[in-house]
Amino acid sequence: MANMMNLVQNETLKVWKKRRFAVVVLILLILIPVFVYAQMKIAQNSAEKFKGDWRSELQNRITDNTRALGSDRIPEEWKKWRRALVQQLQYYLDHDINPQSPNAVTFTRGFMDNAVTMFIPLMVLAIASDLVSGERSSGTIKMLLTRPVRRWRILLSKLVTLTLYVSFIIVATVVLCYLISGLVFGYRGWGEPVFVGFQVSGANVNTSTVHAIPQALYVLMQAGLAWFASMVVAILALMVSVLVRSTAASFVTMMAAIIAGAILTNMASSWNSAKYLFNVNLELTTYLQGTPPPIEGMTLGFSLAVLAVWAAAGLAVSFAFFTKQDILN
Amino acid sequence: MKSTSWLWRGLGITTMVCTLLLIAGFVWALKDNWLPTSGMAVPHTSPPPAARAGNLASKAHLNIVALGDSLTVGTGDATGNGYVKTAAADLSKAMDKPVRVVNNLALNGLRADQLLKLLDDKGYRNAIVQSDIVFMTIGANDLFEIASNGSSMAQGGDITPEQLDRRLPEVQVRLKQLWAKLRGLNPVARIVYIGLYNPFYDIDKMRPASEQVQKWNTYVHELAVADGNATVVPTFDLFESDIGRYLSSDHFHPNEAGYARIAERVVQALH
Numbered sequence: 246m247a248n249m250m251n252l253v254q255n256e257t258l259k260v261w262k263k264r265r266f267a268v269v270v271l272i273l274l275i276l277i278p279v280f281v282y283a284q285m286k287i288a289q290n291s292a293e294k295f296k297g298d299w300r301s302e303l304q305n306r307i308t309d310n311t312r313a314l315g316s317d318r319i320p321e322e323w324k325k326w327r328r329a330l331v332q333q334l335q336y337y338l339d340h341d342i343n344p345q346s347p348n349a350v351t352f353t354r355g356f357m358d359n360a361v362t363m364f365i366p367l368m369v370l371a372i373a374s375d376l377v378s379g380e381r382s383s384g385t386i387k388m389l390l391t392r393p394v395r396r397w398r399i400l401l402s403k404l405v406t407l408t409l410y411v412s413f414i415i416v417a418t419v420v421l422c423y424l425i426s427g428l429v430f431g432y433r434g435w436g437e438p439v440f441v442g443f444q445v446s447g448a449n450v451n452t453s454t455v456h457a458i459p460q461a462l463y464v465l466m467q468a469g470l471a472w473f474a475s476m477v478v479a480i481l482a483l484m485v486s487v488l489v490r491s492t493a494a495s496f497v498t499m500m501a502a503i504i505a506g507a508i509l510t511n512m513a514s515s516w517n518s519a520k521y522l523f524n525v526n527l528e529l530t531t532y533l534q535g536t537p538p539p540i541e542g543m544t545l546g547f548s549l550a551v552l553a554v555w556a557a558a559g560l561a562v563s564f565a566f567f568t569k570q571d572i573l574n
Numbered sequence: 575m576k577s578t579s580w581l582w583r584g585l586g587i588t589t590m591v592c593t594l595l596l597i598a599g600f601v602w603a604l605k606d607n608w609l610p611t612s613g614m615a616v617p618h619t620s621p622p623p624a625a626r627a628g629n630l631a632s633k634a635h636l637n638i639v640a641l642g643d644s645l646t647v648g649t650g651d652a653t654g655n656g657y658v659k660t661a662a663a664d665l666s667k668a669m670d671k672p673v674r675v676v677n678n679l680a681l682n683g684l685r686a687d688q689l690l691k692l693l694d695d696k697g698y699r700n701a702i703v704q705s706d707i708v709f710m711t712i713g714a715n716d717l718f719e720i721a722s723n724g725s726s727m728a729q730g731g732d733i734t735p736e737q738l739d740r741r742l743p744e745v746q747v748r749l750k751q752l753w754a755k756l757r758g759l760n761p762v763a764r765i766v767y768i769g770l771y772n773p774f775y776d777i778d779k780m781r782p783a784s785e786q787v788q789k790w791n792t793y794v795h796e797l798a799v800a801d802g803n804a805t806v807v808p809t810f811d812l813f814e815s816d817i818g819r820y821l822s823s824d825h826f827h828p829n830e831a832g833y834a835r836i837a838e839r840v841v842q843a844l845h
Binding site: 253254257258261296298300301303304305307308311314315335338339340341342408409411412413415416442443454456457458460462465466467468469470472473512532533545546549 | 578581582585586588589590591593595596597598599600601602603604606607610611612613614615616621622631647674676677678679680681683695696697698700701797
């Protein structure tokens with residue numbers, strides 16, 4: 246066990262010294278202000294139009310979406326999505342709660358909802374893709390494997406390290422998002438109520454299980470779900486990193502899979518069996534938000550099961566290959 | 575070596591705490607999804623202020639709500655302003671005070687009976703109670719709606735003046751109910767009803783329908799007079815000569831020039 250601890254320490258420090266995490270933080274520090282600025286412009290614009298009357302702004306959103314439902318040009322799938330959205334917004338309005346109260350926590354919540362499919366996986370890949378293939382391209386893998394340690398222990402230590410960094414990335418994203426957006430929107434909003442528990446079936450929203458929770462708890466649950474999805478991405482990236490020699494190839498492979506998933510979730514609702522792909526299931530936060538899932542019939546349990554199967558398969562392949570593989574130049 | 579050990583301790587503890595926190599969040603999310611609790615009590619927020627009584631000239635600023643069908647949406651206007659935005663802007667200039675469109679709640683294809691139901695919506699109520707002026711167009715879809723044969727409205731469909739005549743009484747009842755409900759929600763707002771025009775004036779078969787349109791407008795005018803704080807803005811005359819210049823390509827809705835003329839009328843009626 247002490248041996249394992251040393252291995253994890255070694256791996257963690259290696260990633261740190263390669264400045265992988267510093268790159269992630271740098272990306273966050275550059276991009277979050279960009280989004281904050283964009284959101285600020287939108288907020289200013291609507292403040293000018295609605296004079297701070299959020300009810301009228303919310304009703305306007307409902308009316309806009311209802312009007313769009315009348316258009317024949319909009320595909321049926323999008324209409325379902327809009328119908329569900331309209332019912333949800335109406336629920337907020339009926340209970341006199343502002344779903345977009347302007348503060349840093351609301352911004353963080355919105356950012357995380359959008360970041361879970363692309364942005365966070367991208368940052369996870371910055372660390373995961375390089376974990377094994379990086380050792381190979383630099384040749385240090387020989388040194389690692391000639392030590393009197395079983396190979397599976399080495400890979401396990403890498404997996405543990407990866408888990409720790411995935412958690413660190415997600416928490417850092419939430420914290421930086423809150424700190425930066427707070428400068429503009431104010432450091433408030435942890436206690437604001439949010440509704441969860443909307444059950445979407447087709448175009449109808451069942452509100453019998455809807456209940457309000459404080460935004461702080463929402464952000465925590467959201468981060469937890471994002472963490473699970475990111476862990477699956479990380480495990481698959483580790484597998485690709487074991488299988489592929491170069492870091493670049495491993496990164497591009499995973500990135501392609503994730504982008505394909507993002508595109509598929511937007512267009513593949515008629516291709517039903519796409520729901521068994523891992524990359525279509527990454528957006529776990531939709532179940533919290535209560536927006537319709539990308540493909541009808543998907544539930545939180547379903548998505549978690551699909552992701553778990555992919556992760557288990559990824560782990561099996563990684564360990565099988567890593568322990569048997571010949572290391573050549 | 576010392577510094578490395580400190581770094582490891584810091585990193586190890588931080589990342590471990592993060593991991594535990596996120597696992598807790600994940601488990602909580604599962605629990606919340608599968609075993610939902612009643613949740614927190616929702617704090618009560620104050621309702622929007624209701625409009626005050628008094629004539630329009632004496633108020634410091636004016637709130638407008640727009641209700642109704644595609645005409646109020648502004649369908650056919652390439653600039654997207656419709657008559658509502660233009661009239662509000664012009665009114666603000668003419669009266670030299672801020673005029674705000676609280677909400678344009680109009681929906682394409684809306685009928686009077688549907689609007690009657692929508693008035694129960696909280697969003698509609700919120701907007702209506704705080705308004706000093708209500709813009710409204712409703713009834714055209716009730717009257718001109720083509721039964722079920724799906725022929726295009728642009729050609730006048732199958733509608734004959736006789737059919738319009740038969741429908742008139744029923745739609746009049748709908749409007750009367752709607753008007754009463756609206757008045758109940760806001761006893762002080764000035765209701766501005768934009769009168770109907772005959773979009774088929776240039777089609778020989780449908781020109782006589784102007785008579786039914788006029789009957790309808792007269793009826794609304796009676797309602798307005800009985801109400802005492804309402805105006806019917808006539809528009810039929812705007813679409814009789816050179817109709818093509820003021821109708822959009824669907825030959826039913828006004829184009830931007832048509833809407834601008836309606837807006838002009840609205841401002842004249844209010845100021």
